[in-house]
Amino acid sequence: MKSDFSSPQRQSLVGVVVMFGDTLQSTLRSLWPFLLVWAFRINQMNRLYVVTVIGAALILTAVIAYLKFYNFTFFLDEENEEFVIRKGILNKSRIAIPLDKIQQVNINQSLIQKFIGVHSLEVDTAGSSKKEVTIKAITHDLALSLKERLLDSEKKNSENDEVAASRNTNKAYPFISISFASLLKTGITSNYARSFALLFAFVITVYQNIEDYFEGEGYENDPLDEYVNGEVLFKFAAFIAIAIIVLTLLVNLSRTILKYFGYTITLQNKSLLLSYGLLNTKNTIIRPEKVQIVAVGRNYFQKKMDIQDVRISQASNNDDAKEQQKEAIEIPGCSEVEKNELLTFLLGQVPEKGEGLKPNIRKIILNTVRFIIIPLALYFVFAIWFYNELFEYIIFLPLYLAFIISMIYFGYRNSRLYSTKDFIIKQSGAWDVDNEFLAPHKIQAVRLTQYFWQKKANLGAIKLYTAGGNLTFNVADYSRLKELANYWLYNVETTDKNWM
Amino acid sequence: MDNFINEPIDTSSLPRFEEVKLNPLKPAYYKVMLFNIAVRYLIIGIAGGCAFYFIEDITRYWYIALLLFVIALVFTLFISRISFKNKGYVFRTHDVIYRSGAIAISTVIVPYNRVQHVALHEGWLSRRLGLARVEIFTAGGDSSDVKIPGLDKEHAESIKQLLMGKVLNIQEQHEE
Structure with missing residues (x-):
């Protein structure tokens, strides 16, 4: 099916509903402090008045939504090879994107879009960090053919390219699909660290509230003491702990399923097409040449169940490391075989590890200072001189220490930097062990750092910058790091492979 | 294909960045x-x-x-x-090295074939003292960019020309 995009057209008419939803949402979001105040006073106000105001606001929103819809047009300017969008009610704007600047076209579907049967289409360009253009309501067929047309021009521009030749075979082949069972396994085995932190915070809050309650009620001698003996209290605590564990597991599980339900990966035009999500369906493309770092992560349980997460960082315009992390595409619950297929596709081969570089034992000392000595010193200083109440929390100290010490120890034990002929592999993590794979020609810059107290011990750190995130290795043999840096620089400077 | 050879690389004889003598910045x-x-x-x-x-x-x-x-x-x-004493730079055939820092000394190395663009910056006082800063940007994010301050204006200008020449040269090779 070939649709005509050469003349300006509007979105699907039902798109007004999506516009309405979006406008309403953004209005509510910007006005929520006022709304909250009104909500508290609602009883004191005139019913009629309230209903009129809400009604008027809804009608106004609907009108704005319709005008937004009416003024939003898009078309493909074949002559200038541009994709043009016009929008705006009072401030009109015209956005023209040269077709060869289009990096990616994503088709997504949110819950509201699912109800009315439309999709949204995002055009990602090489210009800025924001997704510049989003068409919010478009039928699936139209979205697909528009996407094809938008990405088509690339083929024209690089016709002599070998890649382009194979692009002409526009068929999609099923590659990998993540089964529901794998998602279940991932759900119950991931995010333990975060769950633990939540648990910890919850227990402290509950503890504090109970204390406050008894103090507030003014009981000098705890009246419950007669009923609550050690055993009952212990049982109660155990019950609460188990309940929280079950709850966090359930939350993790449902999150994973909601986010990744029906994860399918298909192969088309030498790129991977990903599609996933239960309520909000997401579609993205991964092109191997854009991939910078591939990370494979799993913990002890996941190892036993033969599942692992694959995270793919692509070249992005975003400078912020945290944003880059967020942008990374995650493929959960891959089996060993699937992981190897993915790695082969993305990196050309399954990287082998050789002999790894270990961090120095001083890394343990550094982390002990950072996560135990400094926090504890702060805690005691505050507790002794400022808030004596803080001493009530001292019973949580062993828990904190046990957690941190095991994190530091296992983190140290798992930390390795491997350098093979074609890859740099960094292994890290205490419970969730990650392996990050990076091909040397993706390196943008190398930074070596040494603190003055590390000079005598010949220790230092290395940081490798790529367009999709950085890779750091701390407190290791500095001469060896320098040697590696020289080798990787040699690789970058002699390669004819481009980083993107 | 007959004359294709693939000798193993002697990694110990690779040029060492740490042995290059760095140029100090202008005392001004x-x-x-x-x-x-x-x-x-x-x-x-x-x-x-x-x-x-x-x-x-x-x-x-x-x-x-x-x-x-x-x-x-x-x-x-x-x-x-x-x-100030630790700051130093050097332009090699294939990359630029810049060292800085006091408590932690860090050395950044950017290969020319990864440079996105080059800029020249003059501060208010620097201009009065005839100094300029060469800024070298890569796609690796803010902290991977190299900014070499305290260069003579003319020197900075010629460095910029040199780098742009190298960058363009590399890009052309890629286009072919």
Whole structure:
């Protein structure tokens, strides 16, 4: 099916509903402090008045939504090879994107879009960090053919390219699909660290509230003491702990399923097409040449169940490391075989590890200072001189220490930097062990750092910058790091492979 | 294909970045550093002075604040001296090396074939002293960019030309 995009057209008419939803949402979001105040006073106000105001606001929103819809047009300017969008009610704007600047076209579907049967289409360009253009309501067929047309021009521009030749075979082949069972396994085995932190915070809050309650009620001698003996209290605590564990597991599980339900990966035009999500369906493309770092992560349980997460960082315009992390595409619950297929596709081969570089034992000392000595010193200083109440929390100290010490120890034990002929592999993590794979020609810059107290011990750190995130290795043999840096620089400077 | 050879690389004989002698910055640049410190401390000093003058509750602690202020200033001056001495750069055939830092000394190396663009920056005081800063940007994010200050204006200009030439050259090779 070939649709005509050469003349300006509007979105699907039902798109007004999506516009309405979006406008309403953004209005509510910007006005929520006022709304909250009104909500508290609602009883004191005139019913009629309230209903009129809400009604008027809804009608106004609907009108704005319709005008937004009416003024939003898009078309493909074949002559200038541009994709043009016009929008705006009072401030009109015209956005023209040269077709060869289009990096990616994503088709997504949110819950509201699912109800009315439309999709949204995002055009990602090489210009800025924001997704510049989003068409919010478009039928699936139209979205697909528009996407094809938008990405088509690339083929024209690089016709002599070998890649382009194979692009002409526009068929999609099923590659990998993540089964529901794998998602279940991932759900119950991931995010333990975060769950633990939540648990910890919850227990402290509950503890504090109970204390406050008894103090507030003014009981000098705890009246419950007669009923609550050690055993009952212990049982109660155990019950609460188990309940929280079950709850966090359930939350993790449902999150994973909601986010990744029906994860399918298909192969088309030498790129991977990903599609996933239960309520909000997401579609993205991964092109191997854009991939910078591939990370494979799993913990002890996941190892036993033969599942692992694959995270793919692509070249992005975003400078912020945290944003880059967020942008990374995650493929959960891959089996060993699937992981190897993915790695082969993305990196050309399954990287082998050789002999790894270990961090120095001083890394343990550094982390002990950072996560135990400094926090504890702060805690005691505050507790002794400022808030004596803080001493009530001292019973949580062993828990904190046990957690941190095991994190530091296992983190140290798992930390390795491997350098093979074609890859740099960094292994890290205490419970969730990650392996990050990076091909040397993706390196943008190398930074070596040494603190003055590390000079005598010949220790230092290395940081490798790529367009999709950085890779750091701390407190290791500095001469060896320098040697590696020289080798990787040699690789970058002699390669004819481009980083993107 | 007959003359295709693939000899193993002797990694120990690769050129070592750490053995290259770095060029120091122009001594005049230290004045710029001192000037920046002076401006910063003047602002803090005036703000603090006003606070101690107008807020009567804290007025009697003025000598503690002054002591801390002086210690911080002396420490900053000390650090800035070390930091100036540590700064150095060198342009090799295939990459640029820039070293900086006082407590932690870090060396950034950017290969020319990863440079996105090059810029020249002149500050207010730098221009008066005939200095300029060469800024070299990569796709690796803010902290991977190399900014070499304290270069003679003309020298900086020629460095920029040299780099642009290299970058363009590499890009053309890729296009072919």
